[in-house]
Amino acid sequence: MADYRKMWEDLGMDMENHDNLCQVLPTAVGDVFLSQENRPEAMDFWDLVISEVHGIRPAELIEAQKEGRKVFGTFCVYVPDEVVIAANGIVTGLCGGSQFWVPDGEKVLPKSTCPLVKASVGARLGRTCPFFRIADMYVGETTCDGKKKAYEILGEDVPMYIMDVPQMKREKDILKWKDEIAEFAKKVEEFTGNQITPEKLAESIHIINEKRKALARVYNCRKSKCLPISGRDTLLMTQISFFDDPVRCAQMCNRLADELEQRIRDGVSVVSADTKRILVTGTPLAVPNWKLHNIIETSGGAVVCEEMCTGTRYFENLVDETKTTLDEQFMALSERYMKTNCACFTPNTGRIDDILRLAKEYQVDGVIDCSLKFCCLYDTEKYAVSRALKEAGIPVLSLETDYEDADAGQLRTRIGAFIEMLS
Amino acid sequence: MGIEHFIGIDIGSTCAKTVVMDQEGRIVHRMLRPTGWSSVDTALSIREELAGMGITSDNGIVVSTGYGRAAVPFAAKNITEITCHAKGACHIHAADDLTVIDIGGQDTKLIAVSGGQVVDFVMNDKCSAGTGRFLEVMANTLAVTLEDLCELARGGGGASISSMCTVFAESEVIGLIGKGESRENIASAVIDSIVTKVASQAGRLQPAGKVCLTGGLCGFDYLRNRLGKTLRCEVEASPDGRYAGAAGAALCAMQLGLG
Ligand code: SF4
Ligand code: SF4
Numbered sequence: 252m253a254d255y256r257k258m259w260e261d262l263g264m265d266m267e268n269h270d271n272l273c274q275v276l277p278t279a280v281g282d283v284f285l286s287q288e289n290r291p292e293a294m295d296f297w298d299l300v301i302s303e304v305h306g307i308r309p310a311e312l313i314e315a316q317k318e319g320r321k322v323f324g325t326f327c328v329y330v331p332d333e334v335v336i337a338a339n340g341i342v343t344g345l346c347g348g349s350q351f352w353v354p355d356g357e358k359v360l361p362k363s364t365c366p367l368v369k370a371s372v373g374a375r376l377g378r379t380c381p382f383f384r385i386a387d388m389y390v391g392e393t394t395c396d397g398k399k400k401a402y403e404i405l406g407e408d409v410p411m412y413i414m415d416v417p418q419m420k421r422e423k424d425i426l427k428w429k430d431e432i433a434e435f436a437k438k439v440e441e442f443t444g445n446q447i448t449p450e451k452l453a454e455s456i457h458i459i460n461e462k463r464k465a466l467a468r469v470y471n472c473r474k475s476k477c478l479p480i481s482g483r484d485t486l487l488m489t490q491i492s493f494f495d496d497p498v499r500c501a502q503m504c505n506r507l508a509d510e511l512e513q514r515i516r517d518g519v520s521v522v523s524a525d526t527k528r529i530l531v532t533g534t535p536l537a538v539p540n541w542k543l544h545n546i547i548e549t550s551g552g553a554v555v556c557e558e559m560c561t562g563t564r565y566f567e568n569l570v571d572e573t574k575t576t577l578d579e580q581f582m583a584l585s586e587r588y589m590k591t592n593c594a595c596f597t598p599n600t601g602r603i604d605d606i607l608r609l610a611k612e613y614q615v616d617g618v619i620d621c622s623l624k625f626c627c628l629y630d631t632e633k634y635a636v637s638r639a640l641k642e643a644g645i646p647v648l649s650l651e652t653d654y655e656d657a658d659a660g661q662l663r664t665r666i667g668a669f670i671e672m673l674s
Numbered sequence: 675m676g677i678e679h680f681i682g683i684d685i686g687s688t689c690a691k692t693v694v695m696d697q698e699g700r701i702v703h704r705m706l707r708p709t710g711w712s713s714v715d716t717a718l719s720i721r722e723e724l725a726g727m728g729i730t731s732d733n734g735i736v737v738s739t740g741y742g743r744a745a746v747p748f749a750a751k752n753i754t755e756i757t758c759h760a761k762g763a764c765h766i767h768a769a770d771d772l773t774v775i776d777i778g779g780q781d782t783k784l785i786a787v788s789g790g791q792v793v794d795f796v797m798n799d800k801c802s803a804g805t806g807r808f809l810e811v812m813a814n815t816l817a818v819t820l821e822d823l824c825e826l827a828r829g830g831g832g833a834s835i836s837s838m839c840t841v842f843a844e845s846e847v848i849g850l851i852g853k854g855e856s857r858e859n860i861a862s863a864v865i866d867s868i869v870t871k872v873a874s875q876a877g878r879l880q881p882a883g884k885v886c887l888t889g890g891l892c893g894f895d896y897l898r899n900r901l902g903k904t905l906r907c908e909v910e911a912s913p914d915g916r917y918a919g920a921a922g923a924a925l926c927a928m929q930l931g932l933g
Contacts, residue, residue: 660741661781665797668756672792 255306258313262384269305269379272351276539277302283483283541289521291480291514293507297487300495304538308343308494309381315341316385321443324386326371327394328560328591329416331584332497333570334436336455338445343382344493345389347371348537350654352379359404365625366653367537368397375405382494388442390435392416394595395628412438420589420596429585436581452580456570462497463566465504470563472511473555474613478528479514480507481521482554483544489561490538522553527673530615532558532606532636534623540654543621546662551670556613558606564591567605594628602632603639610645616673617646619666624653646673677931679734682923683720683749684758685709685742688779688806689890690716693920694729695928699765703727704917713742721748737927739919741780753926755919756795760787762922763888766914771883775872775901775909776918777891779806782872786879796878804871806890808840812864815847816857823861824894830862838871865900873904886910888918 259266280301284290300307312322323335324345332342347356347370355377356369374380388410391402402411414431417424436447469488472479488507492500514520529552531543536559544554557563568590571583592602610618620636622629633649640647648669652658680695686709694703705723709716717738724734731748738746739758746752755776763774764787774785782804786794798804813823833855837843843864850860885907887898892915902909914921 661797664741664754664756665795668754668792668795671754671757672795 253303253306255303255310258310259305259381262309262381263378264381264384265378268377272349272379273305275351276304279539279541283545284487287481287483287521289519290484291507291510293503293510294484294487296503296506297484297491300491301487301539305381309385311496312341312343312382312385316387321387322385323439324382324389326390326398327392327416328565329392329394329588329593330390330414331432331435331588333452333455333459333584334432334439334447336458336497337436337447337451338439338443340439340443340445341496343386344537345371345374345382345386346493346535346537347374347380348490348540348654350656352377353654355379360401363625364397364401365395365534365623367535367623367626368401370537370654372401372405375408388412390414394593395626397625416595417589418596420601425585425589428589429581432581432584432588433577436577447577449575449577449580452577453572453575456572456580456584458497458501460569460572462492462501462504463569465501465508466492466566468508469504469511470556470566472508472515475515476614477515477518477520478522478526478553478555479511479519481548482529482531482557483541483548486536486541486544486554486557486561487538489557489565490536492565493538493561525674527552527616527670528555528614529553529670530556530558530606530610530613530618531562531621532618533621534626534629535560537561542652542654542656542659543619543650543662546659546666547619547670550663550667551674552666555615556609558602558609560591560593563605563609564593567591594632599632600635603635606636607639607643607645610640610643615645617648617669619648619650619669621650621652624651677733677735679729680924680927680931681724681729681734681736682758682762682920682925682927683717683736683738683740683746684755684917684919684923685713685716685738685740685745686755686779686890686919687741687781689916690720690740690742691917691920692720692724693917693924694724694727694734695921695924697928699925699928701914701917701921701924704914704920706916709742713745714747716742717746717748735927735931737923737930739923750927750930753923756783756785756797757792758919758922758926759783759888760785760792760922761790761925762918762920763787763886763915764790765921765925766888766912766918767884767886767910769884773876773879773881773883773885774918775876775885775887776889777804777806777868777872777887778889779810781805782875784872784875784879786882788882793882794879796875798871798875804838804868804875808843808868809864809891811840811844812847815844816851816860816864818857818861820891821894823864824896826858826861827865828858828862828896830856830858830860833859833863835863835867838867843867865897869897869900869904872901876905881905881907884908884910886912886915888915890916892916
């Protein structure tokens with residue numbers, strides 16, 4: 252492993268505490284990923300990236316910054332990467348998925364904040380994540396209340412720009428989001444010093460569409476009854492795609508998809524035929540949150556799809572590439588992004604439709620609807636989700652959890668019982 | 675010698691229950707012991723006790739369940755307590771459509787069973803509200819046994835505890851004692867509180883068939899009656915109710931053993 256200490260020191264990180272984090276990660280990766288049998292060879296890329304998650308990519312970002320490029324950190328799949336890339340900027344996801352960061356978040360946030368928000372704030376304020384140090388500007392959005400208020404706190408520590416996400420999906424909301432995107436583009440131009448032209452935007456729209464298609468190709472392989480990849484491995488791929496260079500990400504995903512398609516032709520599956528196929532839905536699973544997948548996949552189930560922002564919500568729907576003026580392109584972007592069905596919107600029946608459709612497409616035996624503790628939005632939506640699934644005759648288990656391990660035993664019992672129930 | 679004993683071991687948070695069934699599915703032995711500190715040690719001493727009765731791995735097959743189910747090294751398989759309780763309750767109550775309410779030491783589960791299969795279940799969260807632990811803590815605060823608590827409650831009424839949380843409820847009970855509220859009234863409030871909590875969980879299930887109470891509290895008639903009043907149905911119990919999980923595990927062992 253390369254030595255990144257100097258880089259971390261230069262980033263002003265809390266070295267002592269960060270060492271603690273570096274110590275636990277390899278064990279977690281070993282337990283969750285490397286212990287699996289018959290993994291696709293193309294996972295070697297993600298194994299490498301995750302084993303040096305605070306080294307490889309941060310070093311690349313710092314190199315890019317030396318060339319004058321700006322790094323934008325984002326927290327939501329509503330923020331359009333295309334705009335940043337068109338101005339030669341770089342986007343990196345900034346969501347905290349570890350309990351490690353929660354205590355630092357709790358120093359400034361109420362306990363009753365969702366762990367994703369607490370961990371994200373903690374990672375910044377505790378100075379224990381290089382990505383949070385590297386980002387030149389954070390881009391927040393008005394989705395849930397927890398995030399809105401957390402951005403105010405983060406904004407005291409780092410340049411922060413907020414996009415005003417609509418709460419409904421009427422025609423005028425789509426127009427409004429288009430205006431928000433246009434305004435964001437101005438901000439990005441100003442911050443990077445680079446002009447966004449229709450040509451550049453068309454190019455970046457294409458780049459991100461290609462990335463979406465590549466992710467979709469991998470997901471497509473999971474629809475096969477002969478399951479060529481585990482849920483854990485796919486989740487890792489998706490999580491890392493928020494941090495990676497989009498062109499390389501597409502290449503790696505396509506390389507993986509090639510192998511998976513071959514596996515399906517050869518009848519190579521990673522699980523036995525009696526393994527229960529599970530769709531998970533709910534709040535995002537930020538890296539390194541692998542708890543749910545790990546329990547499901549060591550209890551007789553396999554996760555075959557995630558209806559999550561770290562899942563289908565990230566790559567479904569493409570942006571129309573035929574537009575040639577900025578105005579039309581912003582509209583095309585708005586139309587695509589507004590198709591994402593997040594519980595922050597009302598009504599959000601589109602999400603129910605998505606879940607029912609995905610359950611069919613991925614030939615699932617059951618659905619696990621899991622939200623992070625204190626996420627009132629997704630928690631409340633469980634009622635409608637489970638009612639719709641029950642009506643459709645699809646078994647569903649609703650769960651709530653956080654980043655702690657304390658409830659692992661309970662979760663194992665519930666998930667185990669649910670999978671036994673499907674047999 | 676063939677397999678003739680089917681053993682279910684249910685390692686709960688407070689008690690370990692063991693059931694031995696014969697080939698006809700009759701319960702021929704029941705054993706109960708505190709779980710103690712180490713589930714593994716408990717499991718090993720159960721094995722010794724079984725060996726003393728001539729039941730070994732040569733002539734018996736073991737399925738473990740309960741929260742310590744993974745700690746039974748000699749089990750052929752471990753199966754969750756939800757599945758086992760459902761199976762066991764069907765067996766004990768000779769019914770295929772049931773709603774099982776199991777108030778355990780650490781968690782409370784409600785299981786809807788249809789045609790002998792689990793169709794839905796709910797479990798309480800991490801906290802001990804609505805569990806046997808809640809009753810135990812309250813009994814301790816009142817310095818009585820669990821049995822006495824239930825008996826005292828019969829003669830009480832009028833007082834109430836508003837908090838579901840064990841820690842807060844305990845302070846409320848101490849407050850009531852301080853106010854000079856009678857022990858009967860406090861006991862009644864305690865039982866009411868747990869019944870309300872369980873009933874609210876039941877609201878999340880579609881109760882089907884007859885309702886039965888299993889687990890360590892199934893012998894407390896007063897609790898059962900109050901539960902029935904609140905749920906507006908009759909709640910049945912059997913003396914074997916606390917062995918429901920172990921019996922279900924034994925039935926699973928039988929399925930395994932007989933292929
Ligand atoms: S769940 Fe909603 S708020 Fe969170 S990342 Fe997804 S779209 Fe954004
Ligand atoms: S999980 Fe829920 S509460 Fe947490 S950031 Fe997402 S929408 Fe907000």
